[in-house]
Amino acid sequence: MAYTVTPTPAGPVGSQYCVCKVELSICGQNLLDRDVTSKSDPFCVLFMEVNGKWVELDRTETAVNNLNPAFAKKFVIDYHFEEVQKLKFALFDQDKSSMQLYEHDFLGEFSCTLGMIVSSKKITRTLLLGNGKPAGKGMITIAAQELSDNRVITLSMAGRKLDKKDLFGKSDPFLEFYKPGDDGKWMLVHRTEVIKYTLDPVWKPFTVPLVSLCDGDVEKLIKVMCYDYDSDGGHDFIGEFQTSVARMCEAQDAFPLELECINPKKQKKKKNYKNSGIIIVKSCKITRDFSFLDYILGGCQLMFTVGIDFTASNGNPRDPSSLHYINPMGTNEYLSAIWAVGQIIQDYDTDKMFPALGFGAQLPPDWKVSHEFAINFNPTNPFCSGVEGIVQAYSACLPHIRFYGPTNFSPIVNHVARFAAQATQQEAASQYFILLIITDGVISDMDETRHAVVQASKLPMSIIIVGVGNADFAAMEFLDGDSRVLRSYTGEEAVRDIVQFVPFRDFRNAPKETLAKAVLAELPQQVVQYFKHQNLPPINSEPA
Numbered sequence: 001m002a003y004t005v006t007p008t009p010a011g012p013v014g015s016q017y018c019v020c021k022v023e024l025s026i027c028g029q030n031l032l033d034r035d036v037t038s039k040s041d042p043f044c045v046l047f048m049e050v051n052g053k054w055v056e057l058d059r060t061e062t063a064v065n066n067l068n069p070a071f072a073k074k075f076v077i078d079y080h081f082e083e084v085q086k087l088k089f090a091l092f093d094q095d096k097s098s099m100q101l102y103e104h105d106f107l108g109e110f111s112c113t114l115g116m117i118v119s120s121k122k123i124t125r126t127l128l129l130g131n132g133k134p135a136g137k138g139m140i141t142i143a144a145q146e147l148s149d150n151r152v153i154t155l156s157m158a159g160r161k162l163d164k165k166d167l168f169g170k171s172d173p174f175l176e177f178y179k180p181g182d183d184g185k186w187m188l189v190h191r192t193e194v195i196k197y198t199l200d201p202v203w204k205p206f207t208v209p210l211v212s213l214c215d216g217d218v219e220k221l222i223k224v225m226c227y228d229y230d231s232d233g234g235h236d237f238i239g240e241f242q243t244s245v246a247r248m249c250e251a252q253d254a255f256p257l258e259l260e261c262i263n264p265k266k267q268k269k270k271k272n273y274k275n276s277g278i279i280i281v282k283s284c285k286i287t288r289d290f291s292f293l294d295y296i297l298g299g300c301q302l303m304f305t306v307g308i309d310f311t312a313s314n315g316n317p318r319d320p321s322s323l324h325y326i327n328p329m330g331t332n333e334y335l336s337a338i339w340a341v342g343q344i345i346q347d348y349d350t351d352k353m354f355p356a357l358g359f360g361a362q363l364p365p366d367w368k369v370s371h372e373f374a375i376n377f378n379p380t381n382p383f384c385s386g387v388e389g390i391v392q393a394y395s396a397c398l399p400h401i402r403f404y405g406p407t408n409f410s411p412i413v414n415h416v417a418r419f420a421a422q423a424t425q426q427e428a429a430s431q432y433f434i435l436l437i438i439t440d441g442v443i444s445d446m447d448e449t450r451h452a453v454v455q456a457s458k459l460p461m462s463i464i465i466v467g468v469g470n471a472d473f474a475a476m477e478f479l480d481g482d483s484r485v486l487r488s489y490t491g492e493e494a495v496r497d498i499v500q501f502v503p504f505r506d507f508r509n510a511p512k513e514t515l516a517k518a519v520l521a522e523l524p525q526q527v528v529q530y531f532k533h534q535n536l537p538p539i540n541s542e543p544a
Contacts, residue, residue, distance in 0.1 A: 021147040021291070022118060023212065024075040025187070026060060028091060030137040031067045031127075034105040038232070039065045040093040042107055044140075046075045049086035061191075062094045065233030072176075072191040074212065076147065077114060085114040089140055091127065108135025110142075117144045122182075151210040152289045153245060155281065157192065158202045162261065162277030165228035165236040172229040173201045173238060175279070179214055179222050186223055189213050194229040199277065210245070210286060218245040218286075226261050226279065239263040239276035251281040290538055292524035295531060298538025300429045302348040302527075303419070306338060306390055307412040308375065309439035311360035311405040314469075317398045323440050323469050324398060333468035333504050335391060337438045340515040341464060342387035345434060353383040356390045357412055362402040369404050371411040406444030409437060413452040413463065420459035428539040429531040433461040434523070441471035447489040453479060454486060457494035460534075462526045464519050467503045476501040496529055497522070 026044045034040050043062040047054040057077070063069030077085070088111045092104040108127025117123055127138035157175060165171045174194045178186035190208050195201035214220040221242050227235040239261035251257035260275040267273050288294075315322030326332055331339075346352050359371040374382030376393040377400075384390045416435045423431040443449055453463065465480070467473040479486060480501040486494040500522045507515040531537075 020079050022077050022079045022114065023145045023147050023209070024077065024117065025071070025143045025145070026075070026089065027068075027070045027141040027143075028107075028127075029068050029124075029139040029141065031069070031091060032093075032107050032136045032138055033067060034093040034107065039067050040105070040107060041065060041095075041233075042067075042069050042091050043094055043104075044071060045090045045092065045101065046077075047088040047090065048077075049088075054088055063233075064231070070188045072188050079114055079118065079146075087112060087114055087117075089142065091138070091140070106130070108138045108140075110140050117142050118146075120144075145211060147209055147211055149209070149211045149216040150288050150290060150294060151216065151286055152207050153210050153213055154205055154207045154283075154285045154287070155248065156203075156205040156283045158200070158256075158280040158282055159226065159261070160200050160258075160278040160280060162199045162201070162226065163228075163238050163263070164199060165238065170197050170199050171236075171238065172196045173198070173226055174229055174235075175203065176225045176227065177213065177222060178225065179220065189222075205283075209289070214245050218249070220244060224259075224279065226277070237263065241279065245284070245286070248281045248284040249286065251284045253283055256283075257281040288537070290528065290532070292528050295429045295432075295527060295538045296348060298429065298540045300348075300527070300531075300538065301350065301431050302345055303431055303433045304342065304345045304349060304354045305416050305433065305435050306342070306354065306356045307372075307409075307435060307437040308334060308356070308358045308394065309360055309407060309437070309441075310358045310401060310403050311407050311440070312403045313405070313407075313471075314403055314440050316403070324403075326395060326398075334438050335394070337436070337466040337468065337504060337515070337519075338390055338394070339387060341436050341466075341519050342390065344516050344520060346387055352386045354386070354390055355382040356384050356393055357382060357415065358397065358401070359409075359412055360403070360405050360407055362404045364400060367402060371408045372415050407439065407442060408445040408448070409439075409443050410445050410448035410452040412437065413449060413456060417452065417456045417459055417461060420456065420461040423460050424534075426460075426536065429536045430539055431460060432527050432530065433459070434464065435461065436464045436466065438466045438468060439476075440467070440469040441473075443475050446475060449479070450486065451488040451490065453499060454488040454492050454494045457486075457496050457498050460527075460530050461498060462523055463499045464523075465499065465501045466515075466519065467501065467505075470505060473501065473503055476503075496526065496533070498526055 031040055031042055041062050041064050044060045046057045048057050058075050060071035060073040088109055090109040091107040093107055094104055096103050110125050110127055122143040124139055124141040127135040127140055129135050159173055162171055162173055172194050175192045177190040179189050181187040189212050192203045210216050214222055221244055223242050225240040226238040228238055229235055241259045241261055259279050261277045261279050263276045314324050317324035356375045358373050358375045363370050363373055375397045384393050416433055420433040465476050467476055479499045502519050
């Protein structure tokens with residue numbers, strides 16, 4: 001898009017980009033008992049099939065001494081309508097504190113697709129052992145809910161004068177929050193941490209999706225139960241109360257809301273029974289947890305710039321061994337990378353005008369080396385119309401330039417960063433800049449590039465580097481801060497990871513959409529991370 005700092009209206013967004021989040025609640029029934037002196041301590045592990053292999057996504061908490069667990073921890077998965085997402089739910093009996101699954105006893109598993117769960121909303125199935133036979137009478141129930149409501153609730157809770165349940169000490173209280181299920185039974189939503197040895201606990205503030213807590217209905221009654229923790233799983237009931245989110249929202253920092261914690265059995269028995277303590281809602285706030293799609297649908301434009309490496313190491317473009325040689329099919333690795341990334345990103349930009357820059361070449365008429373030149377040779381208007389325009393400008397400029405060197409990245413990074421810096425004046429999330437650099441090798445100005453990337457990490461900007469050819473790309477991996485935080489030569493750290501590096505050779509024989517997926521994998525979270533950090537809402541967002 002032409003660089004403007006004023007927000008522009010969003011174009012239509014294809015349905016294939018509408019990723020909704022699905023929350024899965026897991027319960028087990030009649031699980032195998034693997035413990036000799038007590039019952040099993042089950043936990044559930046979720047796997048997804050990726051390229052024919054099962055990859056662990058998440059785990060629930062462990063339910064102590066319980067063959068019929070209802071797990072408080074929910075699994076949240078991105079639901080892609082156009083993909084077959086194979087899932088496996090495996091239950092284990094926790095025996096040690098080890099993270100290695102082979103250290104725990106296997107209680108059975110169940111496999112299906114996410115589509116199957118979503119279309120049924122709730123399924124109950126038999127758990128199977130590795131040999132395909134039923135795991136005793138063990139069953140698993142999986143309930144799905146779409147998290148389309150992006151509101152989250154943050155609660156800060158405390159207690160006062162709770163009943164003493166331990167013989168030689170005070171209680172170890174924790175809270176459980178329940179909402180009414182479709183079947184009329186109470187469904188566990190959240191469990192706080194345990195506060196040891198106190199009748200006046202102060203729990204850590206916690207945040208849960210509003211849909212999880214009350215199905216998004218702030219008037220709906222929810223039940224809060226207070227227990228005294230016992231390590232054997234036989235927690236002692238202290239008391240309970242019912243309330244609603246609307247009622248809890250009356251709590252303000254200076255005016256907490258106090259609710260009586262009632263034990264119905266004690267209430268019946270004792271005439272002068274008052275309560276089993278007070279639960280205090282110190283504060284209750286509802287906010288919106290915006291997703292990438294919220295920003296895109298809100299009108300955020302992705303501003304796409306391409307930087308192309310024209311250094312001599314690429315080889316003479318007329319020679320078939322050159323990386324810039326355009327084969328009889330009309331393509332090369334540079335063009336393939338431009339198509340793969342550009343075709344997806346161009347949907348998020350209304351005017352589809354993209355600056356295309358080159359570096360590392362000598363330009364006519366005086367043959368001076370340039371590290372940021374417009375490949376259409378129009379420095380005041382380096383914009384190309386759509387991905388096709390970039391491809392045409394690239395093909396047209398090849399015969400008119402001399403490949404040279406060195407391979408300097410920092411001028412192009414700083415070029416895009418100047419425009420991204422202007423966009424920091426925005427009051428809502430209107431623009432985010434993406435620089436695609438396609439290169440054949442080793443960076444000459446590593447210190448300057450590291451410094452430029454660290455500075456750019458403070459801006460609405462991401463950098464995608466596609467390495468073409470068979471060179472050593474160790475320096476690129478270094479810039480991609482997946483394994484460690486990138487530092488400038490001054491020692492300053494990047495505030496976030498904004499570089500994604502992908503070697504093209506890994507995708508030569510793969511379907512073209514796989515390159516796009518790999519290259520753009522981290523982009524949505526980088527966009528969200530920046531705008532959240534800046535506290536910028538989507539342009540057209542409603543208050544929570």
